[in-house]
Amino acid sequence: MTEEKQSILKTRNVKLWYGNKEALHGIDLDFPKKGITALIGPSGSGKSTYLRALNRMHDLEDNITVTGSFDFMGEDIYAPTTDTVELRKKIGMVFQQPNPFPFSIYDNVAFGLRLAGVKDKDVLDKAVEESLKAASIWEEVKDNLNKSALGLSGGQQQRVSIARVLATKPDLLLLDEPTSALDPVSAHNIEETLLELRDQYAMIIVTHSLSQASRISDQTAFFLNGEMVEKGDTRKIFIDPEKKETADYISGRFG
Amino acid sequence: MNAKTADKVATGVIYAIAGSVALVLFAMLAFILVRGLPHLSWHFLTSAARSFEAGGGIGIQLFNSFYLLILAMLISFPIALGAAIYLNEYAKKNSLWVSIVRTSIEVMSSLPSVVVGLFGFLIFVVKFKLGFSILSGAIALTIFNLPILTRSIETSLSQIPNLQREAGAALGLSRFETVIHIILPASVPSIVTGVVISAGRVFGEAAALIYTAGQSAPTLDFTDWNPFNMASPLSPFRPAETLAVHIWKINSEGIMPDISEVSAGASAVLIIVVLLFNFSARRLGQLLYKKLTKA
Numbered sequence: 001m002t003e004e005k006q007s008i009l010k011t012r013n014v015k016l017w018y019g020n021k022e023a024l025h026g027i028d029l030d031f032p033k034k035g036i037t038a039l040i041g042p043s044g045s046g047k048s049t050y051l052r053a054l055n056r057m058h059d060l061e062d063n064i065t066v067t068g069s070f071d072f073m074g075e076d077i078y079a080p081t082t083d084t085v086e087l088r089k090k091i092g093m094v095f096q097q098p099n100p101f102p103f104s105i106y107d108n109v110a111f112g113l114r115l116a117g118v119k120d121k122d123v124l125d126k127a128v129e130e131s132l133k134a135a136s137i138w139e140e141v142k143d144n145l146n147k148s149a150l151g152l153s154g155g156q157q158q159r160v161s162i163a164r165v166l167a168t169k170p171d172l173l174l175l176d177e178p179t180s181a182l183d184p185v186s187a188h189n190i191e192e193t194l195l196e197l198r199d200q201y202a203m204i205i206v207t208h209s210l211s212q213a214s215r216i217s218d219q220t221a222f223f224l225n226g227e228m229v230e231k232g233d234t235r236k237i238f239i240d241p242e243k244k245e246t247a248d249y250i251s252g253r254f255g
Numbered sequence: 256m257n258a259k260t261a262d263k264v265a266t267g268v269i270y271a272i273a274g275s276v277a278l279v280l281f282a283m284l285a286f287i288l289v290r291g292l293p294h295l296s297w298h299f300l301t302s303a304a305r306s307f308e309a310g311g312g313i314g315i316q317l318f319n320s321f322y323l324l325i326l327a328m329l330i331s332f333p334i335a336l337g338a339a340i341y342l343n344e345y346a347k348k349n350s351l352w353v354s355i356v357r358t359s360i361e362v363m364s365s366l367p368s369v370v371v372g373l374f375g376f377l378i379f380v381v382k383f384k385l386g387f388s389i390l391s392g393a394i395a396l397t398i399f400n401l402p403i404l405t406r407s408i409e410t411s412l413s414q415i416p417n418l419q420r421e422a423g424a425a426l427g428l429s430r431f432e433t434v435i436h437i438i439l440p441a442s443v444p445s446i447v448t449g450v451v452i453s454a455g456r457v458f459g460e461a462a463a464l465i466y467t468a469g470q471s472a473p474t475l476d477f478t479d480w481n482p483f484n485m486a487s488p489l490s491p492f493r494p495a496e497t498l499a500v501h502i503w504k505i506n507s508e509g510i511m512p513d514i515s516e517v518s519a520g521a522s523a524v525l526i527i528v529v530l531l532f533n534f535s536a537r538r539l540g541q542l543l544y545k546k547l548t549k550a
Contacts, residue, residue, distance in 0.1 A: 055425060057421065057424065057425065060420070060421070060424055062347050062348070062349075084424075085427050085428065085429050086427065087427075088424060088425055088426065088427040089426075089427035092425065092426070093421075093425035095418060095421060095422065095425070097418050099416075099418035099419060099421070099422040101419065101422065101437055101441070102440070102441045103440075111426065111436075112426050112427065115426075115427075115428065115432065115436065161422070164426065165425070165426070168426065168427065
């Protein structure tokens with residue numbers, strides 16, 4: 001099988017403007033069908049901006065222009081005919097701050113399915129259980145599914161947020177610094193969760209933590225000042241990067 | 256004077272100022288309640304007013320106040336909710352259109368209520384031939400209430416963190432679905448608090464009603480609930496003096512011998528109802544929030 005066929009998403013020459021200011025200067029990146037890709041780089045390097053372009057989150061803001069080609073399993077993400085609602089069901093997202101809805105844990109996870117018209121209680125029960133298990137939080141909440149998700153700890157809330165996304169069966173999962181607002185133990189739990197999921201999902205994670213990127217990702221791309229400087233197998237990037245900027249960043253000389 | 260003493264003095268002054276604000280309120284409440292409470296009785300609360308002799312009540316006025324309040328809320332709430340959703344969820348921040356809408360709301364909220372009343376008189380009472388009626392009054396109250404209610408709902412919506420909107424969008428919800436399924440449920444407690452507090456304001460409003468709902472309270476037949484009969488309490492086409500208007504009316508031109516007793520009693524009832532609205536608003540909001548987040 002060629003590499004072409006294995007990618008779930010191919011982006012070419014991605015540029016983004018805030019008003020007149022160009023923030024991304026032409027990013028080319030491919031993502032495989034399974035496994036974790038880490039986007040690393042200092043603050044303001046454009047990695048989160050790039051990530052949020054992938055499920056068109058920038059549409060929610062005024063004054064942002066995105067150009068370039070985005071081939072998502074043969075579909076053009078930015079085609080005028082693309083239904084962003086449908087698109088975001090296929091490309092799920094987990095945010096930096098855990099953001100469960102102010103409902104019960106069960107309702108949070110069942111939310112996407114209910115909205116898609118699933119009413120059968122058995123189907124919902126099963127999906128909720130599977131998703132919570134996949135997000136490794138089932139054991140902690142299984143007796144309290146009717147309690148408010150807001151009563152959980154930050155790390156638990158984040159895993160419920162992950163379960164909520166998984167319940168809608170996305171093809172691609174975007175994670176925008178999912179552990180940076182959490183304590184080390186919770187962060188570790190989330191990492192374990194992601195490792196469990198890496199064989200089933202394509203995931204792209206933006207992270208400030210180099211050690212996290214090295215622990216969980218299969219491939220890594222290094223961003224700097226709105227450019228993608230280097231990409232490759234995580235091992236290669238961390239041990240033997242080709243570019244000087246990458247080596248400097250990895251070794252902690254800036255950022 | 257060293258910094259520490261200066262700080263103590265300043266703190267004392269600030270406490271005193273804050274205390275005097277509370278004192279004004281308590282003094283006023285005490286005055287009204289002490290004067291009014293002795294005159295309250297079941298008879299006073301339920302019987303009709305009398306124009307020439309002592310012993311009249313405020314039953315009809317009290318009913319009118321509540322009925323007008325409900326009608327005014329039924330008209331103004333959907334409009335205010337829609338406007339607030341538009342302004343907070345859909346409107347682009349810097350467009351000319353939005354700034355026109357915002358300025359209109361601000362100007363509307365600073366209109367003196369007597370001007371709203373006179374406008375209502377000329378347009379609804381005279382031009383549209385609605386006469387002095389509950390309907391005219393309810394529309395005038397809507398104009399009076401709309402800007403405040405819109406702002407209060409908008410504030411409620413804006414307190415929901417943007418994360419929730421992003422979470423909705425990222426889950427594949429349209430903007431409208433996000434508003435209906437996430438933002439509104441999350442803001443219900445604070446919206447309810449705002450609605451009840453504005454209800455208190457509307458309940459006590461007099462100037463906007465004098466020329467619209469009228470200054471007379473025809474006898475009502477509380478056995479007739481057909482809204483199309485003029486004597487029915489539910490008829491929106493009958494004139495309806497409210498409690499606040501009644502207080503104004505008897506103090507300016509009342510000729511019954513027990514004016515001061517009726518006036519004091521009516522004022523006490525008005526204040527008590529408004530206080531009840533204010534106290535229950537927060538409780539109700541908290542209760543709803545608990546219910547919503549637990550279920």
